[in-house]
Amino acid sequence: MADTEVGYRQIADDTWAFMRPPGSWGQTNTGLIVGPGSASMLIDTVWDVNWAERVVADTAELVADAPITEVLNTHSDGDHWWGNDTVPATARITTSAASLHAMREETPPKGVHAFASLGAKIGWLPGPVGAMGSYMNRVRGDATFPGALPRLPDHTFETTWTIDVAGRSVHLRYLGPAHTEGDLIAHVPDVGVVFAGDLLFIDATPVLWHGPLQNWIDALDHLLELDAAVYVPGHGPLCGTAEIRALRNYWTWVSEAGRSCFDAGLAPTEAAQNLLKSSEFGQYAHWDSHERLILSMSTLYRLWRGEPPAPPTLTRRALAFADAGRYLREH
Numbered sequence: 001m002a003d004t005e006v007g008y009r010q011i012a013d014d015t016w017a018f019m020r021p022p023g024s025w026g027q028t029n030t031g032l033i034v035g036p037g038s039a040s041m042l043i044d045t046v047w048d049v050n051w052a053e054r055v056v057a058d059t060a061e062l063v064a065d066a067p068i069t070e071v072l073n074t075h076s077d078g079d080h081w082w083g084n085d086t087v088p089a090t091a092r093i094t095t096s097a098a099s100l101h102a103m104r105e106e107t108p109p110k111g112v113h114a115f116a117s118l119g120a121k122i123g124w125l126p127g128p129v130g131a132m133g134s135y136m137n138r139v140r141g142d143a144t145f146p147g148a149l150p151r152l153p154d155h156t157f158e159t160t161w162t163i164d165v166a167g168r169s170v171h172l173r174y175l176g177p178a179h180t181e182g183d184l185i186a187h188v189p190d191v192g193v194v195f196a197g198d199l200l201f202i203d204a205t206p207v208l209w210h211g212p213l214q215n216w217i218d219a220l221d222h223l224l225e226l227d228a229a230v231y232v233p234g235h236g237p238l239c240g241t242a243e244i245r246a247l248r249n250y251w252t253w254v255s256e257a258g259r260s261c262f263d264a265g266l267a268p269t270e271a272a273q274n275l276l277k278s279s280e281f282g283q284y285a286h287w288d289s290h291e292r293l294i295l296s297m298s299t300l301y302r303l304w305r306g307e308p309p310a311p312p313t314l315t316r317r318a319l320a321f322a323d324a325g326r327y328l329r330e331h
C-alpha cells in the first residue's frame with residue numbers, strides 16, 4: 001500500500017493502522033490490535049461521523065472473530081475521540097486521567113461546529129475576525145461532527161498501565177502534559193510497534209497546545225529509547241527513529257530561536273514569522289501547515305511569561321487562529 005492510500009494497512013502480525021494521508025487537520029491515523037479468535041483493541045476514534053463509519057465498516061472485516069473489547073483514546077483533541085459513540089457499548093474505553101480531565105474542559109463538538117460554520121460565513125471579512133473565521137473553517141475542513149458529546153472514557157490511569165488483549169500485552173505510558181494535557185502512547189512489544197498519538201506529527205507541523213515543550217522533547221527521547229520497528233503517528237505516514245529525531249530537532253530549534261525573540265521583546269507572531277523566514281526553517285518547509293508555528297509560539301510565550309497552561313477551549317485558541325489566518329492571507 002502506497003503512502004498516499006487511505007485505509008487499513010497491516011504494520012505487523014495482527015496489528016493494523018488506518019492511515020489518513022496526508023495527515024492535515026482532522027486527518028487522524030487510528031490503530032487496531034487483534035488477538036485472533038478472541039478480542040481486539042481499537043486505538044483512537046475520528047471526529048468526522050462519515051469517516052468514523054468508514055473506519056467501523058473496514059474494521060468489521062478484521063475483527064470478525066475477535067470482537068473489540070478495549071478502546072484507547074491517546075488524548076483529548078476531538079479528532080482522536082469524538083467517534084467514541086461508534087465503538088461497541090460493551091468495550092471499555094481507557095485514557096490517561098489528565099486526558100479525561102481535558103476532555104471534560106474541551107469545547108464540545110456542537111460549539112466547534114458553530115464556530116466553524118460562522119467562520120465559513122465571515123471568513124471573507126478583512127481584519128482579525130475574518131482571519132480567525134477562515135482559519136477555524138480550515139481546521140474543520142469538510143468534517144461533520146457528532147451532534148452530542150460522545151461517550152467519555154470509563155477507565156483511566158495515572159502514569160503506566162498494561163492491558164491484556166487476548167494474551168497480547170499493550171503497555172500504556174502517560175508522557176504529558178505536552179501536545180495536550182493528557183498525551184499517552186501505546187507500546188506493543190510483541191511486534192515492536194508504538195502508537196504515538198499526536199506526540200508524533202510526521203511530514204506535518206506539530207502544534208504545542210499545552211506544554212511544557214521540554215516534556216514533548218523528553219517524550220520523543222522515550223520513543224527513541226523504545227527503538228520500535230514501526231511508529232504510528234497521530235498524523236502523517238508511518239515512521240522510524242530518523243523522523244522522530246527530525247521532529248526533536250524542530251522543537252529544539254523553535255524553543256531556542258523563539259526564546260531569543262521573546263527575550264528581544266518581539267511579539268509572538270513576529271517571533272514565528274522570523275523563524276519561518278530563517279534559513280534553518282528550509283528543512284521543515286515541506287511539512288503540512290507550517291503556519292501552525294504561530295499557534296505553538298503563542299503557547300510558548302504564555303509559558304515564558306510564567307502564565308499557567310491554557311484550557312483546551314476554542315476561545316483560548318481564537319486569537320492564535322486569527323494570527324495564523326492573517327499569516328496565510330499575507331503569504
Ligand SMILES: [Zn+2]
Pocket residue numbers: 026028077079080198234235
Ligand atoms: Zn490530532
